[in-house]
Amino acid sequence: MWEKVRPRSVRFAQLDRVRLRRIAVRYAAHGWDVTPGACLARHRFVCGRAGCPTTGCxxxxxxxxxxxxxDPARVATWWRLRPHSILLATGRAFDVVEVPAYLGRYALERARPRLYGAVSRQVRGPVAATPGGRWMFLVRPGEPLRPELEHSLYVVxxxxxxxxxxxxxxxPEGTVRWVMSPEEARWHLADPYAVQDLLVEALDAVSPALPEPLFPAHLPAPRRGY
Structure with a gap:
């Protein structure tokens, strides 16, 4: 009797779900609050809630x-059937400072000489990047943005x-990735003062070099959803 072979797309979806569940549970095990996101179906996100008009993440x-x-056990149940996106709640274990890639890249380059000095623990922390060009610095919670960053249209x-x-x-554009992974940072969160200092340096150094007419047109505006 022939064994029924599942379509390759179904097998890949199952592997994707298992991988997402494993990583979501790992985040939770390190004290990061997790919530399931809508599932990507072709080029739109589907959450399963009747009448939901949101097509983005x-x-x-x-x-x-x-x-x-x-709670790792509770998190695991959310990925039992569906390959949910992994969303991390902010304002709890950490805050996130989100900037355009050009600012994040410059800030990290400026930080590299400091990563092995006396202030390495202050500036070293996880940094994620979206395929749309947004970098997200995970920092200790509770610190508001400095005025220089708060008044920038591109910093959130x-x-x-x-x-x-x-x-x-x-x-839809690709996969969210770690520029500096939590493991590389030893699950340490960066000091918000130190990160914001680097970003202010980056803002001062890079912004004047950009042609004024091109500056707003070529950088994505910050947004709550993705």
Missing amino acids: HPALEQWEQSATA RHGAGSWIPAPPTRL
Whole structure:
């Protein structure tokens, strides 16, 4: 009797779900609050909620803030059947400072000589990047943006009530990835003062070099969803 062979696409979807579940559980095990995101179906996200008009990346649960948890067992159940995106709630274990890639890249280059000095623990922390060109610095929570960053159209602080898509969540343009992984940072969160100092340096150094007419047109505006 022939064994029924599942289509390759189904097998890949199952492997993707298992991988996402494993990584989501690992985040939770390190104290990061996780919530399931809508599933990417071709070029739009589907959460399963009747009448939901959102097609971009968004939480799958309507009351996601109350449901987000760092309980590994509960997190595992969300990925039992569907390959949900992995969303991390901010303003709890960490805040996120989100910037354009050109600022993030410059800041990290400026930070490299400091990574092995006396202040290495202050500037070393996880950094994620979206395929759309946004870099996300995970920092200790509670510190507001410095005025120089707060007044920039391209810098966003994610605190309480917000979330970010975590690697390896897939977006229509590609996969969210770690520029500096939590393992590389030893799950240490960067000091928000030190990171913001680097970003202010980057903003001062790079922004004047950009042609004024091109500056707003070629950089993605910050947004809550992805």
